[in-house]
Amino acid sequence: MSGMDVASATVTLRVNRFAPRPERERAARSGSPFGRKSSPFGSSSASARRRPRGKQWTQDYVLHVRPETTVLECLLTVKRTMDPTLAFRYSCGHGMCGSDAVSINGTPTLLCTATVGEWAKHAPAAASIDDEGFRHTGSPETIDSSSSDSNIANAHGDNAADLGVIELAPLPGFPVQRDLIADIDPMLNQITKLAPYLKADGVLATTDEGKINVFEYLQRPEQLAKYEMLSNCIACGVCEGSCPVFAGGDAFIGPAALIAVSRFVNDSRDTATAERLDMIDTADGVAACQSVRACSRHCPRGIDVGEEMWQIVARVRER
Numbered sequence: 001m002s003g004m005d006v007a008s009a010t011v012t013l014r015v016n017r018f019a020p021r022p023e024r025e026r027a028a029r030s031g032s033p034f035g036r037k038s039s040p041f042g043s044s045s046a047s048a049r050r051r052p053r054g055k056q057w058t059q060d061y062v063l064h065v066r067p068e069t070t071v072l073e074c075l076l077t078v079k080r081t082m083d084p085t086l087a088f089r090y091s092c093g094h095g096m097c098g099s100d101a102v103s104i105n106g107t108p109t110l111l112c113t114a115t116v117g118e119w120a121k122h123a124p125a126a127a128s129i130d131d132e133g134f135r136h137t138g139s140p141e142t143i144d145s146s147s148s149d150s151n152i153a154n155a156h157g158d159n160a161a162d163l164g165v166i167e168l169a170p171l172p173g174f175p176v177q178r179d180l181i182a183d184i185d186p187m188l189n190q191i192t193k194l195a196p197y198l199k200a201d202g203v204l205a206t207t208d209e210g211k212i213n214v215f216e217y218l219q220r221p222e223q224l225a226k227y228e229m230l231s232n233c234i235a236c237g238v239c240e241g242s243c244p245v246f247a248g249g250d251a252f253i254g255p256a257a258l259i260a261v262s263r264f265v266n267d268s269r270d271t272a273t274a275e276r277l278d279m280i281d282t283a284d285g286v287a288a289c290q291s292v293r294a295c296s297r298h299c300p301r302g303i304d305v306g307e308e309m310w311q312i313v314a315r316v317r318e319r
Helices: 003-007 071-081 148-154 185-193 221-228 238-242 255-265 273-280 305-318
Strands: 009-020 054-065 101-104 107-110 162-169 176-178
Touching: 009 071, 009 176, 054 071, 071 162, 101 238, 107 238, 185 255, 221 255, 238 255, 255 273, 255 305, 273 305
Parallel strands: 009 162
Antiparallel strands: 009 054, 101 107, 101 162
16 A cells, blocks of 8 residues: 555545526516516616525535645546536635635635645534433543544544545525535625725826936835735635625625725825725615624635724724
């Protein structure tokens, strides 16, 4: 047996799958008084945001992998060798693009940065029942360790037989398109509406000699530090999938959009601070944030989203 076989083990990917139902276009009949009746729940653009209908099921895939293998690598193996119909999104595979955000064991994170050894879990061992029908629920010594507990004990060893189960689902808070692919357009649209680009006064600075001043936007290190971390946001949606208030961008503009605003509000070169604060000073803007700070739990770029949210909320209220 090779060294690779000794260090590897089995893992079960439990994927929540979804296949959308094809939408049928129904032509309105001219003879019916209800054929062209408008919906009381909004326009066609609002109805397009409804959660799609289709077939939902859970499917298990058993793989032989190393603990340091990423979940994305596992899915690629499934796609290439086991089930080509499995749908998921990814691009760079190195935690830089944010396109592969999903829910792993109920926690939003990136597939490419999550390893099997870190996320695989075992189901609780069933309590043993004695001859008289009593179930032992005491210390681990009273439970039969010859079954799944032995696998748990060996999961961290070189001869691990079973690493456990990893449950995969699409990113929460967004409509599902297919399998693990979520529609993040609501988040991207909210970011776009808030003009995520530098707005200067438009005056071209010149030197005493009349030449263009190439140091017009020169910043001190402390000025750069105010927004440098915020510029690392990759709009992956992990913070919004973790936020219990966000619901596709309707009731709450979302932490990702507010982080985009905060990045330019804290930029000393930007001259549209008042305009930006006005845009988020709304009922579905900073007023909807409940300061739960769940958005900070698993930011792949290390941004303390909850703290930044508190800072931008305080700035809106203090002006």
